[in-house]
Amino acid sequence: MKALYSDGTVKECEDELKVIRHTASHVLAQAVQRLYPGTKLAIGPAIDDGFYYDFDKEGGFAPEDLDKLEAEMKKIVKENLKLETFTKPREEAIEFLRSKGEDYKVQLVEDLPEDAPISFYKQGEFVDLCAGPHALYTKAVKAFKLLSIAGAYWRGNEKNKMLQRIYGTAFASKEALDAHLTMLEEAKKRDHRRLGRELGLFAIMEEGPGFPFFLPKGMVLKNALIDYWRGLHIREDYLEISTPMILSQSLWLQSGHWDHYKDNMYTTTIDDETYCVKPMNCPGSILTYRVHTHSYKELPIRTCELGLVHRHERSGTLHGLMRVRCFTQDDSHIYVTPEQITDEITGIVRLIDEVYSKFGFKYHVELSTRPEDSMGSDEDWERATDGLVTALKVCGLEYVVNEGDGAFYGPKIDFHLEDSIGRTWQCGTIQLDFQMPQRFDISYVGTDGEKHRPIMIHRVIFGSVERFIGILIEHYAGKFPVWISPVQVKVLSVSEKTFDYASKVAAKLKAAGIRMELDNRDEKIGYKIREAQLEKVPYMLVLGEKESEDGTIVTVRCRDGTDAGQMRLDDFIAKVVKENSDRV
């Protein structure tokens, strides 16, 4: 597709969808200004799967307005306006925008480099400050839909005014648009909050907003993950510990958490003393390090802990299991010498990759640097950041830099996973910390017999077991692999005549350690199969008179609807036991 660039040239564009969507956002802004004169424009970019435009409109938009705006947009597309571009000198551009009352646009121009030409795009009566490129005519926006209205702060700063953002999407064809909308509908069915309820995995109640309850089936899944976690950590020479959930405020003052994190901390009073519910596990781990003196020969010391932390997250940020107020971190604190940093971090990156690959997750990596609210010297931060960058290079990992998003005590490498509709969630993280060891004055004895300061690495793989389970649920759409399936086999009797045989088979499965459920209800086999399908159980055993008379065989139906035919019961048991122990 050809596009109009801000230098006035027309050429083949690199990203057709982006051009269509960006033009769609202009068409939306034009419709808004036609229907609601006086509405001010902020910004309106194309995004991953659509576009949005931020407006400042007196009284905001009502949901019905989306229909009216869509209708007006269709008109504008039908008018097939030609897009034109022109530039203005800085002062003239500011004057022009000011005369139109576009205060936000004036601010945008004022922030552009002094000597940059200020480009505008025009379609019919509508003119917008814009760097382009755009479609040549508005008819390029033939397949679009407005999706939602949301609040958004001007320039993403919560101290600024909240504007109204209208989200929409656009495609090159109606078919592509419909396919996208259908995909969104399908994704809703995989939402972990819905599946969590339907499959009886977890529940979040009004009595504890953000504090999830794990139901029996969810607990089986969680424990399977934890067993896997424990095995890995034994293999990798970690030492498991457990530290208290509530510790004295003085500890949190010493660690710096009170200064930098108190808004997120819950407190309680014990015998007139203030105690804090731990929002992180590091101070606890450090205290265990200090119990004994350590030699350089012991390092690296890798402590690990399934730590249940509580954080007061703001109410509007809670989201199913993905964002909660109490969660289990598969935490680890590793004490190393400066020379060991690169090898240790490289090892962790590989371990994280091993775990994510096991589930077939795609992930992307970010390097988060020093935030404004932080502690420690510039030199420490530089050394720590360099250490992480070196490890990333050694591993050959691609990453993006997330400026100012590090922890208050150190920079971090973050691993992000995607949910069913493409939102990403930070799960794994590796943080390099020079501060805690100083604050707690921990040391090891070196070859010279002198005390030296170890460096501390904080890291998680799942991140939070809760969030990881949320991602797992959506990734598998509830059809978990056998080893984490809450129920692995459902035993279904065809009629009352085979209740006994079904019970016998069930007992044998159970004795073999297989998680099974027996359905000996007085229902037809089709009904029992339907229910087992909805529960997304990997294997169903259909047991009727044929199987019962033989006494050693079972008929296996798989979750995907295929009929695996008859097998000897012993062979079936061996197969499931193997799948479970191989974790597939």
Place this chain on the structure above:
RNA sequence: GCCGCUGUGGCUAAGGGGUAUAGCGACGCCUUGGUAAGGCGUAGGUCGUGGGUCCAAUUCCCAUCAGCGGCUCCA
């Protein structure tokens, strides 16, 4: 926390100023049935919570709590 929307039996929804409907599910009876829903019947809600307006509110208004979509923030 901020902006907008939502809140009816376990779930999904309908309704609407004069104490509320359906389907699924649950339970009971009949049916003994071979790979995604056999039939009949029964129970279950006072409409998130608290105020207010009104002869009367679940239905209107206010507040509050929770959820949803975003923003900000974060594992």
